[in-house]
Amino acid sequence: MRIAVDGNEANLQNRVGVNQYAAELLSHLEKISSTHEWVVYLDKAPLEHMPQPRVGWRYEIGKGGLLGKLTRLWFANPRPDVYFAPTHYLPPVSPVPMVMSVMDLGYLEFPEQFTKRDYYQLKYWTGISLRSAKKVIAISESTKNEIISNYPFAKNKIEVTYLGYDRSKFRYPLSESRIKRSKEKYGIKGQYIVYVGTLKPSKNVEGLLQAFSKLIGLDLTLVIIGKKGWLYESIFKIVQDLQIENKVLFTDFVEEEEKVDLLAGAKCLVSPSFTEGFGMHVLEAMATGCPVVVSKIGSLPEVVGEAGILVDPDDTESIAKGINFVVSLPQGKYNQLRGAAITQAEKFSWEKTAKKTLEILEKL
Numbered sequence: 001m002r003i004a005v006d007g008n009e010a011n012l013q014n015r016v017g018v019n020q021y022a023a024e025l026l027s028h029l030e031k032i033s034s035t036h037e038w039v040v041y042l043d044k045a046p047l048e049h050m051p052q053p054r055v056g057w058r059y060e061i062g063k064g065g066l067l068g069k070l071t072r073l074w075f076a077n078p079r080p081d082v083y084f085a086p087t088h089y090l091p092p093v094s095p096v097p098m099v100m101s102v103m104d105l106g107y108l109e110f111p112e113q114f115t116k117r118d119y120y121q122l123k124y125w126t127g128i129s130l131r132s133a134k135k136v137i138a139i140s141e142s143t144k145n146e147i148i149s150n151y152p153f154a155k156n157k158i159e160v161t162y163l164g165y166d167r168s169k170f171r172y173p174l175s176e177s178r179i180k181r182s183k184e185k186y187g188i189k190g191q192y193i194v195y196v197g198t199l200k201p202s203k204n205v206e207g208l209l210q211a212f213s214k215l216i217g218l219d220l221t222l223v224i225i226g227k228k229g230w231l232y233e234s235i236f237k238i239v240q241d242l243q244i245e246n247k248v249l250f251t252d253f254v255e256e257e258e259k260v261d262l263l264a265g266a267k268c269l270v271s272p273s274f275t276e277g278f279g280m281h282v283l284e285a286m287a288t289g290c291p292v293v294v295s296k297i298g299s300l301p302e303v304v305g306e307a308g309i310l311v312d313p314d315d316t317e318s319i320a321k322g323i324n325f326v327v328s329l330p331q332g333k334y335n336q337l338r339g340a341a342i343t344q345a346e347k348f349s350w351e352k353t354a355k356k357t358l359e360i361l362e363k364l
Contacts, residue, residue, distance in 0.1 A: 001081050001082070002036070002037045003083075005029075005040045005085070005086070006084070007026060008042060009021075010022035010025075010026050010086070011047055016227070017103065021280070024163075024166070025086055026040065026086075027350075029357065032351070039059075039080065040058070041060055041062070043062070043063075043068070044061065045061060073091060079096060082099065083099070084361055085099070085101070087101060088102055089125055094132065098133050098134060099135045099361060100129050100130070100136055101138075102130075103277035104276065105146040105150055106277075107122045107123065108150055113200065113202060130151050130153070131153065133154075134157065135158075135159060135364065136154055136157045138159070139161065139162065139299075140162065140299035141299070142276075144158050161353050161356040162302075163353055164348050164349040164351070165283045165287050166256075166284075166350070172288055172338075178264075179265035185258070186254075188265075192221040193212075193222055193323060194268075195222065195271065196281040196284075197226045197271065198228075200230050200232060202274050204313050205235050208319060211272070211317070211319035211323065212247070213242040214316065215323060215324055216247065218327065220247070221247055222244075222249070223262065225253075225254055236250075259284075260288060264290060266285075267327050268291045268309075269281070271300065272293075272295050272311060282294055282304060286308070286342065286345040287345040287346075289338045290341065291308070291341055292304055293308065293325075294309070296311060303344075306340065307340040309325060
């Protein structure tokens, strides 16, 4: 079987969200599939983290964009049996069956958080792609329900494949020396809680800051890990308005090894998002033994199960109570919560994601 894949989302150096999903998925598909012939379409040469070329796994570098995708599929020789894009965007027409992945449809719920160009591109090209696709991969039941609600014609095309995490990196326990080294690098002293994610409105960082300001009496630092997204200026302003500059630390993007250390050393991770397709950062935190306080809406309840504290993202008092509950637990109860988080994380793996994805492709 010949399978063509759009590998551009995976072929980035600093990977978050869909980029991380695409990179991990390609890596594990290459490991488990030795009998199929794969061609990965790229706009530029593969970076070092991409699977090494071999017999049955090759890269084809060419023109990007919609025209490039159309040209490659229609003029491929030999032509692939199926085309897979681990992203929202497919060519409108294709000579072969196509499969796409959808992370979430947050742009429909919060259109004001996007430029008009990005919003209309996401809205209409996703709709066109959903019609063109033979199968649609949703990364959670929550995302599946969002698709059905907004694009009901796609109902019978959707398959859910949960995501995973890198078990070689995100694990428990980690050495105290590692954690101490990363804390010192970022100037973190004493106990801290952590947020991981892009700084943008849908992540509800402003609500987290307002909730954290209610806990100012606690000897606690809030460490915010993530690069600037869009409409982030108000996040820095609210820190000043609440006068909590000396209690909040922004690290910007951190390398994955350091992210592991900072998660493992945190008292808890807080993720009060308004929308979340899956929440890999939450899964990664639990795998390191870091308890989680997460939004009770979207996909996060699916990820944490009974092992996390659920809060109302629209209620800063609820978020504050969730944080206070975890950081105030006696050590025995805290260890129980930590153990439950580790056990829950073990239910997920990239191997499972890749196997389910390959099954979907093979059926076509």
